[in-house]
Amino acid sequence: MSPQRRRVPPGRAGRLKLRHSLDSAQRGADLLERKLRLLLDKERTLRREADEAGRLWQTRLAEAETWLVRGVLIGGEQALAQAVPADLARVEIEWTSLMGVTYPSAVSWRAPARSPVDRTPGNTALAHAEDAYRAAVRAAAEHCTARTAADLIAAEAETTRQRVRALRRHWIPRLTHELSIIELALEEAEHEEAVRRRWAASPHRRSPR
Template sequence: MSGFRGGGSRAEKADVQRRLATATRGAQLLDRKERILQIAIKGMQEKADAARSTWQEQAARAALWLQRAAGLDGQDRIREAAPDETATVRLEWGGAMGISFPQGAECILPEPAPIGGSSALAYALATHREALQAAVEAASASRALLLVSRELAATRTRQRAVENRWIPSLQEQLAEIERKVAEQELEESLRLRWSAGLL
């Protein structure tokens, strides 16, 4: 943003007034965006907390059944039960207020291989699949919260810059222009009166 350089014309005054109106409107829009993002973050925080809690519960269940399966079936049988293919994740992206973030996630798990062994091994396999899906959902919710929180921080920074630097600078420029215009008008009035012999 360039500082005030001119001598004080009405055109300069109109230009600064226009820029000041734009800056004021920008600050209002940033304030509105900040309030909307705060509401969105509150909901996202609740979703992320619930997803994390679900994942922790599922992970604890999976760990318990894995421990039981290890005691009953041994590590070799557990390794044999692991699928050959890896799981993949599909994210559903959405957005609001110019931000793109995950709105959901699906964990696509490979078909389980036929296994022998105890029922503890079957439960360990099932609970690990559930825990993995819960982990993906928790990660998706956490990522969405992070992205929107970053946007909120950036919005606050922009709003402070507009309100604390840009608007005061334009107000100073406008005051200086108005002072110079008033001086010019006074000088012109005095010149006209002097030339008319009124002084």
């Protein structure tokens, strides 16, 4: 007899406990499967968003590098150094939760502000390069946000899948088997009791010596 079986009380009390445990396990598996479907749907959505943001990032980066080369060819490297603003870009990540998983959901972006003392790009190509790099940085942030969110959701989905597998393949079958054993024992006991009662009530039973 397994340790789990030894914790089950005998008779009808044990049957009641096992039925309750089995019902709870089945309801838990159903809830986890619904959670898994929601997580997988969300992961697919986030993967698409990450792919789109990744393609946009690569496009903007290629555009920025093209304009940068043109700007440097026109104005030289000195013009490039003079065109960089002193301020820095600001990226803030917003977080949300789904089915117990906290993940990044949005990006708040603020481009670097050019102060009155900062010099502007020395030529049109560098101005285009600046705009393209800003767009590329924002797309990169959105790509990383969506990819990280998808990875976190995927990890929770895998954990949920394992829990469902444990319930469906191990715990529920074990409870079902234990319940069948105790129900068979109760059925046999009830049958024996019925036989004894019929025998006791029979007028033809032999008197004890």
